Amino acid sequence: MPKEWITREGETLALRGEWTLEHYPMLKQELGKAAGDSAPEVTLEGFERLDTAGAALLIDLVGVERARNVDEWADALPEAQRALIKRIAEAMDVSLEIDTGSSNRLTLMLASIGENVEGLWRQQHQLLGFVGLVLATLLPVMINPKRWRVTATVAHIQQSGLNAVPIVMLLTFMVGAVVAFLGATVLESFGATVYTINLVAFSFLREFGVLLAAILLAGRTASAFTAQLGAMKSSEEIDALKALGLDPIELLVLPRIMAMLVSLPLLAFIGMFSGLLGGAVVSAVSLDIPFSQFMNTVQNSIPLHHFLVGLSKAPVFAFVIAVIGCLEGFKVAGSAQSVGAHTTSSVVQSIFMVILIDAMAALFFMEMGW
Known part of the structure; x- marks a missing residue:
């Protein structure tokens, strides 16, 4: 991948070119070198091609919250590419915490009775x-x-x-x-x-x-x-x-x-x-x-x-x-x-x-x- 696809200007990274699955390993390697330890500012000057793999790398770089607001800071991108970035960001914004529910036995018993009654009603x-x-x-x-x-x-x-x-x-x-x-x-x-x-x-x-x-x-x-x-x-x-x-x-x-x-x-x-x-x-x-x-x-x-x-x-x-x-x-x-x-x-x-x-x-x- 040509290195000019990722250009550093001070604390800002300018991204351009083809961000597709074909170049995913090289993109990930170059991003790791260019980004460093801190999250840099990113500007998008327009991708020639962008698929879900490239969008996922971009979201990993800028964060889910900023990617969901891509319209505010990257309005130069084509609408289809911005829609793809927002869609991938929404899919990645999923909580991994499991709701164990209430531990109150009375509440659980009443909930179970309610579910059974509702199931009986649907059945009839x-x-x-x-x-x-x-x-x-x-x-x-x-x-x-x-x-x-x-x-x-x-x-x-x-x-x-x-x-x-x-x-x-x-x-x-x-x-x-x-x-x-x-x-x-x-x-x-x-x-x-x-x-x-x-x-x-x-x-x-x-x-x-x-x-x-x-x-x-x-x-x-x-x-x-x-x-x-x-x-x-x-x-x-x-x-x-x-x-x-x-x-x-x-x-x-x-x-x-x-x-x-x-x-x-x-x-x-x-x-x-x-x-x-x-x-x-x-x-x-x-x-x-x-x-x-x-x-x-x-x-x-x-x-x-x-x-x-x-x-x-x-x-x-x-x-x-x-x-x-x-x-x-x-x-x-x-x-x-x-x-x-x-x-x-x-x-x-x-x-x-x-x-x-x-x-x-x-x-x-x-x-x-x-």
């Missing part, structure tokens, strides 16, 4: 928005049979419904047996063990049959929906569908929702029957109540509306579980860690919403006298 807001989007897409599809995705819906019915029958039957059978054991133990002291039949029938027809089936599908199917859609989101398959002019809601979400609306009521019915069967087996073995007496008592003493009340909750649970599972799948950011986090979130949200809706429905039906 997104869920309501997604429900509206699904319903807006569902209505035009329902009135146009040509747009029904029958093959995809049947495939999801097999995956979410038919394949879940064994686990639903086994679980509800065992819970029915446990309820019968508990009822017999409590009612035996009152000499009313025969009412164990009523206890098992009421609990499974109104609550346990549909609730256990919904919780199982929330853990089994909602997670599967999230993982499937999350994997598609990560591999940009959903973006490809949009590029082809296809609606991901219609193509991916609606078949899953329709499959759940078909599967969960059937699984709830199977769960009710299996729970009653478990109670009947325990009653026959432990209480010497024949199976025929058990079924006659259920038929004659349990009104039909208890069965209808329990079954009426199944479509609501199915819709909520499917919507949450699909929404969390669309929220996946693209990494394997994000897929796992949203899969866990979908299971937790689904189970929470199922239990919350069931509790609200129980209070409503009790007030209505149903």
